[in-house]
Amino acid sequence: MRIMLFLLLLLPGLLQAQDKLEESLKNQLNNAKTDSARVKIICDLSNCYFLTDAKKGREQALIAEKLATKINFLAGKAQALNLVGYSHMMDGEYDQAMKYYYEALELGEQTGEMTIIAQSYLNLGVIHRKLNDPARAIQRYQHSLQYAVKAKDTLVISRVYNNLGNVYEDKGLYEKALELFKKAAKLQEKTNDKRMWGISLHNIGNVYTLLPQPEKGLPYLFKAISINNEIHNEISKITNFASVATLYELMGENEEALKYAELSYDIAIKTGASKWIAVSAKLLHKLYATRKDYEQAYKYLALYQEHTEKLKPESQKKIAAEITLKYQMHKKDLENKTLKAEKEKQDIVFRHQQMKLIFGLGLLIIMLVLLVVLYTNRQHLKYTNLKLQEANVRMQIQNEEIKRQKEEISSQALILKSQNEQLEKDNVFKNKIFSIISHDLRSPFVSMSAFINLMQVRNLVSAETKPIFDLFGRDIDIITNMINNLLAWSKAQLTGDKLKMELTDLYFLAEENVDLTAARAQEKKIRVINEVPDDTIILTDKERLNIVIRNLLANAIKFTPHGGQVRLHVKEQPQTIILTVSDNGLGIPDKFLPKLFSDQRFTTLGTSKERGTGLGLMLSKELMNSLQGQIAVESQEGKGSSFSLILPKLVPETTLETRERKGICSVAG
Known part of the structure; x- marks a missing residue:
């Protein structure tokens, strides 16, 4: 209890120190003289934000990556990409994180920066572990260790030990994991890498929850909390408090366990991250259920389920709606283009008729003028011939214009033909869809309806119903397979795919x-x-x-x-x-x-x-x-x-x- 009061009294001063650190980095950024220096400072600012606000951390990392790309600063870009990947990993978006880590690794190899290569391999190992692929995780950690040793990078070496400890913990080799965590903590304390030191101490304390004497883990966890308070790492405190609560529960001190679980939950709510809210809510549900306070237990169970659901992929219903909307918009666009082409065609025909009328009238006037000139004065013959030549030039120009307009009409006709062919193809596709739905998809439902009617008419025993339910299962498999293939085939037919x-x-x-x-x-x-x-x-x-x-x-x-x-x-x-x-x-x-x-x-x-x-x-x-x-x-x-x-x-x-x-x-x- 005294430790909790101490942490609460210390919190305002630590938050003020966090603000000062951010302000200091922003001042350095404003005073930076080169873009490469700005990239490094923005990466440091991103790291600072990751302790309290993962969203801001990602935003700063993306700004650094964009600036590094602009000035072709490959080492800075690789550092920024690793930070962007880290932000995705914190949100549980492992596929996105791995994409950025591989891009950083490739840049590290291009520049020959061993520290970047070691860091990228280490990050990839973390992702493989989270994806339950320990063999690849260990392989990546070993590569990271090789490059870190060559670069004499003690920070990365200590992180490799820490992450290898996680793999052995997953395998149930707790003593081996404990040995690696302590080895990592020793190096991190020596190099004053407080962020990773806090993580290693947390891992040591957490392993004791799996060993016969869990109370041995408390000093390590409280030390980790103290370090995270010092460096303002609010995110890590979520898991610190959760592990302390778990240890107190194992020791039978449920009231203490509940206090620390609520501290973990309060910080998780502030982050707004579903991943951490789900972890804390699950622990509180368990503790309140143990106390038989089922109202609170149900409340936190609902929160756990709500935020776990948010971590799942979005429904395919949204994708189907988007595809349908695209198809409808495309169809409407084709109709509008057809109407516009028809109107343009009518305008061209009308103009063509006007030109023919004007041409005829002009020719008639010229002929009348010639007759008048011939009858009135033969001396004007030369002048009249000149006028005729000019008239011939105008006629040639008009003929060329008419020829051009005819070619334009032909081009529009070809476009209309192509659009009509596409509409006919879409109509055939629609008829195929309706044919499949009306015949193949309806048949299993008819069969299932018949079995249901039979069960309503007769009281069937278990031996009679089992074959029926087996047939139900097969019909459902057929329907599912048909719908999957139908959706895939439909998507392949659509021009937007x-x-x-x-x-x-x-x-x-x-x-x-x-x-x-x-x-x-x-x-x-x-x-x-x-x-x-x-x-x-x-x-x-x-x-x-x-x-x-x-x-x-x-x-x-x-x-x-x-x-x-x-x-x-x-x-x-x-x-x-x-x-x-x-x-x-x-x-x-x-x-x-x-x-x-x-x-x-x-x-x-x-x-x-x-x-x-x-x-x-x-x-x-x-x-x-x-x-x-x-x-x-x-x-x-x-x-x-x-x-x-x-x-x-x-x-x-x-x-x-x-x-x-x-x-x-x-x-x-």
């Missing part, structure tokens, strides 16, 4: 789809083997290729009998990479092969009577065409099928490490 080409690790893409289809494969005891080398990199639209692989895997499992085998393997050629999905299933009759990738949809039952939609291969063909690739099939009835994706090979062979440095993983932390 653009390719998003990126470097993609084909092994991880294949493995992701193997995991997605694992449940169905296990039901049929089918072995799905991913033989794609883990360093196969291609430049492609990851989302489109992902849909194609998933469809081919689902088809292979559908038509492979129980106990069968499905393989994914790659063959590299000089200009292409061929990804093949093979099975030892039913195979495809020769009469069906020409229809596989056409819009003549058909479907057959799988080996477990699974139904399909007939959309998968048609969609796959269209997507492969958009990727400038091909899809081919080899099949022998009764022995199995092999579907091959032939993709252009646009990236020279390099080591996996070099590819990762250049940002091959589009998931960043």
